[in-house]
Amino acid sequence: MTRTCFRGVRAVLFDLDGTLIDSAPDLGSAVDTMRVRRGLDPLPLEHYRPFTGSGARGMLRAAFDISPEHGEYEALKNEFFDVYAGCLTQRTQAFDGVTHLLASLVGQHMPWGVVTNKAERFTLPITRSMKLFATASVVICGDTTAYAKPHPEPLLEAASRLGLAPGDCIYVGDDQRDILAGRAAGMRTVAAHYGYLGPGADASTWGADAEVSSPLQVLNLLELP
Known part of the structure; x- marks a missing residue:
């Protein structure tokens, strides 16, 4: 994990597949x-x-x-x-540590949300079927806005719905598009090495502000009481 501590974070946004859930x-x-x-x-x-x-x-x-x-x-x-x-909720589960991570954020009154390129047709059935998403403050799908990541618009829309400036948020994802979108939106970014990454991907070259090898390490990046 990168030894970084983010100050002034008011919300944490996550990619979905490969970051919160193993689909x-x-x-x-x-x-x-x-x-x-x-x-x-x-x-x-x-x-x-x-x-x-x-x-x-x-x-x-x-x-x-x-x-x-x-x-x-x-x-x-x-x-x-x-x-x-027809099968999108049969085997999909949260990655180990995600439930604890999200519960910890909620316990510290830290809003969290999802920004994914997955279309609403698939995202909403998944998030509605898994209890851990009940506390999400915002869910932005791949077709919520006119553009998908790596364009920053979905992340800017999430910040707007939270009533926050983009710089108040961090974005966690397992794809280079996540980091590019987060940086373009003016958010601090975290590369999730435990995700899918892709063949031959080297997340250390993406330019993320921090890197984690497990979901719970995200908590270590935040200045929480």
Whole structure:
């Protein structure tokens, strides 16, 4: 963990997949179902996990070695969305330590929220089905604003809904887009090394203000009583 202490923090914002929740089992299961439908051998979860942070693009790359430029990509993406919508709360769980982290923030009257690129169609069923999100002060989805991360607008919208200046918030995420968005929004940023990161990713090069290897280390970055 980076030895940094943030002063004057009034809210903590988090990415969702790979930062608060481990959704890889459901995402991997959805795209693997598509492989089996086509007579292909199933692949283990660990094959899919590094690609999870890239959403449909990453899952389809992992399962079919296909990119958005491929002529069949859009059809496969829509099929993936439909399959995933039917299983998105079956295996998804909070990472170890997240429940304690969020309870500690609430106990210190520190507002927290979610800013994710995941569409509302998927985000809201997950956050409504998991008790830990009941205390979230704001949830911004990938289609809440006109832009998604790495654009800063979703983070600026979250700060606005909290009634805070962006500089009063820190943003925690496991993807370079999270750090780019946070910095562009004027927030201090934390790279979550325990997340999905992506193949070949080196989070130490992202320019985050701090880095953590477990959710609970976020508490050590805050000047809480």
